[in-house]
Amino acid sequence: MSRPLTGAVALVTGASRGVGKGVALGLGEAGATVYVTGRTVAEGEAAIPLPGTIDGTADEVTRLGGRGIAVRCDHRDDEQTRAVIERIRAEQHGRLDVLVNNVWGGYEHFHDGTEFWTEAGFWAAPFSRWDKMFSAGVRAHYVASALSAPLMIARGSGLIVNISFIAAEKDDMGVAYGAAKAACDRMARAMAHELRPHGVAAVSLYPGLVRTEGVMKHASFFGEQLKNSESPTFIGRAVAALAADPGVMQKSGAVLIAAELAREYGFTDVDGAQPRSIREADAGGSAP
Template sequence: MGMLEGKVALVTGASRGVGKGIALGLGEQGATVYVTGRTVAGGAPTTPLDGNVQETAAEVTALGGHGIAIACDHRDDEQTRRAVARVVTETGRLDVLVNNVWGGYEHFWDGTEFWVEAGFWTVPIDRWDAMFQAGVRAHYVTSVAAAPTMVAQRSGLIVNVSSDAADKDDAGVPYGVAKAATDRMIACMAHDLRDHGVTAVSLYPGLVRTESVLRAAEHFDLSDSESPQFIGRAVAALAADPTAMRLTGQVVRSAELGQHYAFTDTDGRHPGTNGPPYQPPVA
């Protein structure tokens, strides 16, 4: 039996990438995992990358959990509210909310020559809007919709997937400011939720081998990188920890959680420990 048997989770933006990996990590531990995304089977692709919410849900189930797909564009507040309401209506509870969905990455595949951008004044204004609408605002609206259920059951975990870009001056203004905002959001939400038994944290992954990163692997040092599923194992460990409240309002890092809870990546490695480097699979 998995550590999260009987628990219900909602992971936003889980068609692929980190969101998919988080869903799989929760599924490994037996959770019922609702996954949201814009990309659906048979629908128009939203990126040139593979993956859709139905595939993610099926993989969650194959790993021992129960995966359920919800088509949702989190730029639309009403779609977000309906997604959360469906989870609560169908299960009567919500134990884990992972705010992973994000916007503003379109320039990696829409033909924009982002590498010629030098200074925030050369970056399209809509980059800021995308990151705050489909990222920061989506995290907030989903949390607002989920909090009443968690408060009523006096338990729950909210995770904002963030980045150490929040602390870096060279991360780009829209991205750095948006990630700092998600961290500050968690600190303030944790203050309100603490007395109701609900934990809220920001999670910093390391370099994650998402589909887009692997597509441009020649530009990255993947030697100490993490699989998307490793991030899921970090969330699962937090969700199963009855003392996780000690971390509420804080930033936690996937590699450090791996060391603390003694879980490994899918290849058996321990990212962040100067262990053996990642070896890509042989073609």
């Protein structure tokens, strides 16, 4: 198997499980050294009742041909994030090629039994939802990017990916969620503008419906939508393809869609499937 990212160093935030884990695995397949951050270090101790640990993800990265390094980090704490970047600086001689901002907050109500997309409107949602999505999500992305950028600027290359979602462009997926994801998209565009003279790219990346542990726990809710779903590793393969593309600067500042990148770069999902783009699926009258 080709490993175009052999020698490259990546940081994936929030990678104990879900999309973050899939991104780490996709980068591992491509041969990268992947620093895996998250809060869960022992099964059963996660903030939500789902499996997965940072060590488990790191071990799988190594098994796939990369090198996984687990680092416990709560990205709501700027100093913990700073410590991760400084560790990478020290251990990798200042090299950081890829930062994937995936960590997020505000999903607890999908798993704690209190709600599952049943609220009548934003006025019925707790204000803490907004705070969690913007502190553990948007702000955490900004801080990790600001601390990582100097390493990339010093080398004259690098890629920052904000994992986002089409909720940023839709009106029916929650006010807090849509606003937070739109902020991530706008952040990537503005960062791209400032980083372009330094040869560093920044993009926003949309998966479709991803078969994460949380989605599969509620598989009956998604029903037929799962027919056009994606594995978490599919998103990782999209990130790996971008990181290996010598022309990635041409995409800097853009909102990209994993399934569309699959067609462009020629990769498939782990089962050989070629999912439809989330925009195509939505235009066809069905959810992604």
